[in-house]
Amino acid sequence: MMTPDQRYFFDLRGYLHLRDVLSPEELAPAQAAADRYINMPPEEWPPEFGADLERRDLTGYQHGFAFDKSLEVLTRHPTTWPILMELTDRRPRFNGGTLGYNRHGHGFHYLHAGWRPSKQPDVRRFYIQDGQVRCTDFIFFFYLSDVFPGDGGLIVLPGSHKAHFDRPRAMFYLGSEDDENRDYVADTVPPGVHNVCARAGDVFIMPEHLMHGALTWKPRDRDRRFLILRYNVQHMLTGQRRPFPEAIRQRLDPETIDLLELAPYYEYKDIVKQRENID
Numbered sequence: 001m002m003t004p005d006q007r008y009f010f011d012l013r014g015y016l017h018l019r020d021v022l023s024p025e026e027l028a029p030a031q032a033a034a035d036r037y038i039n040m041p042p043e044e045w046p047p048e049f050g051a052d053l054e055r056r057d058l059t060g061y062q063h064g065f066a067f068d069k070s071l072e073v074l075t076r077h078p079t080t081w082p083i084l085m086e087l088t089d090r091r092p093r094f095n096g097g098t099l100g101y102n103r104h105g106h107g108f109h110y111l112h113a114g115w116r117p118s119k120q121p122d123v124r125r126f127y128i129q130d131g132q133v134r135c136t137d138f139i140f141f142f143y144l145s146d147v148f149p150g151d152g153g154l155i156v157l158p159g160s161h162k163a164h165f166d167r168p169r170a171m172f173y174l175g176s177e178d179d180e181n182r183d184y185v186a187d188t189v190p191p192g193v194h195n196v197c198a199r200a201g202d203v204f205i206m207p208e209h210l211m212h213g214a215l216t217w218k219p220r221d222r223d224r225r226f227l228i229l230r231y232n233v234q235h236m237l238t239g240q241r242r243p244f245p246e247a248i249r250q251r252l253d254p255e256t257i258d259l260l261e262l263a264p265y266y267e268y269k270d271i272v273k274q275r276e277n278i279d
């Protein structure tokens with residue numbers, strides 16, 4: 001369950017910014033593991049790990065959550081767990097865990113969302129049931145480094161998770177979605193847009209429905225590192241059938257495997273039964 005404050009804010013604005021979720025004992029090994037992955041020479045990447053180092057807006061280190069146990073356990077962190085239970089009505093499925101890395105030289109990531117009013121209106125859902133918020137597809141961003149005002153990084157359009165109209169393409173960042181315009185730079189936050197300044201150990205939560213992107217990363221001496229944990233509901237196949245290849249699955253704890261499996265609507269996963277005291 002969410003607290004009443006969290007529920008009100010999340011429903012209204014479409015995001016939650018939880019501060020200081022990770023203790024120093026959780027944060028330090030997670031930061032060290034991320035550092036090892038990011039600095040690993042490509043020829044040493046274990047099977048199925050790796051990144052497209054040519055990508056111009058953000059480097060996504062594939063399956064970063066599985067690189068180290070200190071990252072893997074964040075998929076079921078005690079602070080985010082109750083929110084995971086409310087959003088999925090206790091039917092969670094973990095379906096992606098990329099390590100995000102954003103440095104000087106990366107460009108603007110134009111506004112986008114995993115869902116639009118004109119796309120899959122019957123599939124990806126955000127709704128209220130029994131006084132609780134339900135959402136079929138959402139993201140937990142676990143921040144491993146600090147973002148200060150003016151640095152750049154994640155931007156969101158609060159309220160856009162409930163949009164009834166598609167955003168006019170010229171709105172907010174004119175020209176940013178044109179393929180010819182790959183060097184587009186934006187470091188401003190127009191009225192209505194919110195730049196997320198999270199600190200290491202914070203968690204930012206949003207539905208895939210929320211319009212989001214990233215400002216050009218400004219600092220030369222600091223980068224942005226965050227684990228991107230994606231979830232949906234266990235009974236809906238909205239993404240990939242098998243998002244994790246065998247070489248990744250073999251590294252994971254039984255609880256993580258349970259969390260990432262598909263399951264019928266009328267069954268609770270073992271991890272949920274144990275943690276929620278369901279027999």
Ligand SMILES: O=C(O)CCC(=O)C(=O)O
Pocket residue numbers: 058100102109153154155212213214228
């Ligand atoms: O750079 C960011 O924080 C945005 C990443 C993003 O768009 C995503 O994970 O869906």
Ligand SMILES: [Fe+2]
Pocket residue numbers: 112113212
């Ligand atoms: Fe995105």
